Amino acid sequence: MSGSDEVEIPEVDYVSGSGIPVRGNDIDTDQIIPARFMKVVTFDGLGEFAFFDLRFDDDDNPKDHPMNEDRFQNSSVMVVNSNFGCGSSREHAPQALMRWGIDAIIGESFAEIFAGNCLALGIPTVTADSETIQELQDWVDEHPDEEIEIDVEAEEVTYGDTTIDVTVDEAQRKALVDGVWDTTALMKSNADAVREKAKELPYVDDEAIPEAE
Amino acid sequence: MSEGTLYDKVWDRHKVTTLPTGQDQLFIGLHLIHEVTSPQAFGMLRERDLEVAYPKLTHATVDHIVPTADQSRPYEEDAAEEMMSELEENVREAGIEFSDPTTGDQGIVHVIGPEQGLTQPGKTIVCGDSHTSTHGAFGALAFGIGTSQIRDVLATGTVAMEKQKVRKIQVDGELGEGVEAKDIILEIIRRLGTEGGVGYVYEYAGEAIENLNMEGRMSICNMSIEGGARAGYVNPDETTYEWLKATDYFQENPEKFDELKPYWESIASDEDAEYDDVVHIDASELEPVVTWGTTPGQGVGVTEPIPAPEELPAEKQDTARRAQEHMRVEPGETMEGYDIDVAFLGSCTNARLPDLRRAAEIIEGRQVDDDVRAMVVPGSQRVQHAAEEEGLKDTFEEAGFEWRNAGCSMCLGMNEDQLEGDEASASSSNRNFVGRQGSKEGRTVLMNPQMVAAAAVTGEVTDVRDLQEVTVA
Numbered sequence: 094m095s096g097s098d099e100v101e102i103p104e105v106d107y108v109s110g111s112g113i114p115v116r117g118n119d120i121d122t123d124q125i126i127p128a129r130f131m132k133v134v135t136f137d138g139l140g141e142f143a144f145f146d147l148r149f150d151d152d153d154n155p156k157d158h159p160m161n162e163d164r165f166q167n168s169s170v171m172v173v174n175s176n177f178g179c180g181s182s183r184e185h186a187p188q189a190l191m192r193w194g195i196d197a198i199i200g201e202s203f204a205e206i207f208a209g210n211c212l213a214l215g216i217p218t219v220t221a222d223s224e225t226i227q228e229l230q231d232w233v234d235e236h237p238d239e240e241i242e243i244d245v246e247a248e249e250v251t252y253g254d255t256t257i258d259v260t261v262d263e264a265q266r267k268a269l270v271d272g273v274w275d276t277t278a279l280m281k282s283n284a285d286a287v288r289e290k291a292k293e294l295p296y297v298d299d300e301a302i303p304e305a306e
Numbered sequence: 307m308s309e310g311t312l313y314d315k316v317w318d319r320h321k322v323t324t325l326p327t328g329q330d331q332l333f334i335g336l337h338l339i340h341e342v343t344s345p346q347a348f349g350m351l352r353e354r355d356l357e358v359a360y361p362k363l364t365h366a367t368v369d370h371i372v373p374t375a376d377q378s379r380p381y382e383e384d385a386a387e388e389m390m391s392e393l394e395e396n397v398r399e400a401g402i403e404f405s406d407p408t409t410g411d412q413g414i415v416h417v418i419g420p421e422q423g424l425t426q427p428g429k430t431i432v433c434g435d436s437h438t439s440t441h442g443a444f445g446a447l448a449f450g451i452g453t454s455q456i457r458d459v460l461a462t463g464t465v466a467m468e469k470q471k472v473r474k475i476q477v478d479g480e481l482g483e484g485v486e487a488k489d490i491i492l493e494i495i496r497r498l499g500t501e502g503g504v505g506y507v508y509e510y511a512g513e514a515i516e517n518l519n520m521e522g523r524m525s526i527c528n529m530s531i532e533g534g535a536r537a538g539y540v541n542p543d544e545t546t547y548e549w550l551k552a553t554d555y556f557q558e559n560p561e562k563f564d565e566l567k568p569y570w571e572s573i574a575s576d577e578d579a580e581y582d583d584v585v586h587i588d589a590s591e592l593e594p595v596v597t598w599g600t601t602p603g604q605g606v607g608v609t610e611p612i613p614a615p616e617e618l619p620a621e622k623q624d625t626a627r628r629a630q631e632h633m634r635v636e637p638g639e640t641m642e643g644y645d646i647d648v649a650f651l652g653s654c655t656n657a658r659l660p661d662l663r664r665a666a667e668i669i670e671g672r673q674v675d676d677d678v679r680a681m682v683v684p685g686s687q688r689v690q691h692a693a694e695e696e697g698l699k700d701t702f703e704e705a706g707f708e709w710r711n712a713g714c715s716m717c718l719g720m721n722e723d724q725l726e727g728d729e730a731s732a733s734s735s736n737r738n739f740v741g742r743q744g745s746k747e748g749r750t751v752l753m754n755p756q757m758v759a760a761a762a763v764t765g766e767v768t769d770v771r772d773l774q775e776v777t778v779a
């Protein structure tokens with residue numbers, strides 16, 4: 094492979110930052126980024142529309158939402174509840190959160206496609222049980238400026254004097270810690286094997302298989 | 307671990323290697339793209355100076371933003387026009403076939419793949435769209451992917467994935483009048499929950515599934531994702547093969563049909579396949595299901611009382627309370643009689659020809675209620691033309707429905723078709739999330755297409771079986 098298409102992929106073994114609690118189960122990606130903001134051909138500028146309909150009323154006046162509160166403006170670790178990111182597969186959702194400033198999400202559980210989309214951006218989605226999460230959310234509410242530290246490799250989160258065990262999906266952990274979460278380069282290096290696989294499949298016409306580079 | 311299932315077999319046939327992350331690299335046999343989730347992926351490709359590796363295994367359509375009324379170019383809305391032009395440029399550059407509206411083949415991505423014979427048993431199929439699970443109806447392994455994965459597939463013809471568990475959902479018994487595939491899947495999601503399928507792929511099996519036509523199987527597989535399962539499938543059988551034989555691909559390449567059939571048969575789940583979980587549903591007990599809340603799992607039989615939040619599992623109570631407030635429904639009451647402002651017959655769940663036929667039967671000789679705005683948005687141009695030829699368009703228009711051009715339309719309100727204010731819609735689509743249909747106060751009640759037709763003529767959620775009795779009498 095030529096050097097030019099190699100992209101530097103950082104290792105994400107540790108993330109820290111102050112927290113922001115976003116409460117509620119089953120928060121779907123339509124809420125994280127309403128469809129009308131997806132009429133774009135790049136992800137730039139999506140950050141300001143994150144959670145838009147929960148943050149603003151019809152006349153664009155701010156509503157009660159943690160993302161509107163001054164004290165959370167510099168937060169980068171979002172703490173959520175269960176089945177976060179369900180619904181539409183839109184990568185616009187984690188893109189919007191990332192562009193708003195989120196580097197990691199701690200929650201009770203995540204929808205799979207959402208977690209996969211986060212991983213593709215190098216955003217860890219780590220989980221703990223519901224009680225632990227609620228305690229953390231309450232703590233963040235009281236300590237909006239204090240750091241939460243996520244040790245992805247050791248699967249630990251530390252805040253104040255507390256350290257809790259969290260779970261990071263095995264493949265996600267490896268990908269983040271070893272810096273192989275950007276799979277394009279990795280998989281492109283197997284191009285020959287991919288072509289061989291294509292040839293074995295009865296439904297793939299020969300002319301659909303590209304010549305070796 | 308499952309063994310001998312279609313999922314296991316198709317996975318093994320497509321696995322290139324295991325990556326250092328522990329994920330498998332899977333070859334992708336069909337990559338479908340549309341205008342909303344692909345432009346950023348093409349952008350990333352350009353940034354890295356990469357080309358589309360398998361353009362001939364890639365197929366494009368335009369569906370989400372396409373206007374369903376006036377489709378002349380440039381589109382009235384600038385953002386829509388920009389997305390369309392971007393897609394046109396991307397497919398032209400890469401040499402990707404594009405079912406654009408001038409071809410007569412355009413439509414919702416999950417409707418056109420099966421129509422053209424692109425969707426086949428034993429293929430791996432991906433699209434940057436969660437309802438890609440639809441294609442599993444043909445015994446394909448089909449799942450939605452995010453934009454970074456679209457970039458992966460474009461650049462390498464593969465995705466990185468972890469293997470999942472397989473849950474067999476055995477649906478026995480016969481469906482009653484007015485009850486259809488949509489009700490089976492709404493019932494499954496209601497029982498297993500919107501996250502019950504996380505980590506699983508669903509295999510739908512049993513007499514009730516085997517008796518369904520391909521359109522019904524598609525409605526079921528379509529909503530697998532609403533139950534948290536990333537993919538769902540039905541083993542291919544004679545019904546599947548009959549459909550395939552009639553598609554363009556096999557009409558043009560009849561020899562391929564005999565050539566591929568042994569492969570299709572070989573990837574079906576073995577009699578003695580092992581599953582990680584098995585769930586049983588009795589289809590004969592079902593009645594038409596409607597949603598009372600703001601997730602597809604919040605469903606109830608049309609004559610059954612809406613549950614009180616306290617009766618639900620602890621973690622569902624909060625969501626239920628908020629949903630009931632939003633929908634303005636009371637526990638203990640039924641959904642029957644719930645006022646409707648809009649009737650939407652469309653989407654990749656239920657906008658195929660038989661769906662429109664069943665709805666048309668209900669409205670034949672009836673009129674849309676004065677207070678209801680009703681529209682039909684066929685799933686594809688082919689569905690549209692076939693329906694027009696059969697006279698369905700006339701039936702709908704005479705009853706007071708608007709007849710639109712093909713697209714996603716009010717399923718997600720990315721074009722001009724949207725709910726306004728706190729309008730309530732009876733919708734044949736798949737998502738009732740707050741704001742989904744374009745208005746954040748809007749209220750969506752999901753139901754099968756006959757039920758949508760019934761709601762359109764009465765102006766309220768109605769048990770379609772009551773209207774059918776009248777028709778018969």
Ligand code: SF4
Binds near residue numbers: 415437653654713717
């Ligand atoms: S019809 Fe609705 S669910 Fe289907 S692809 Fe279009 S927007 Fe998605």
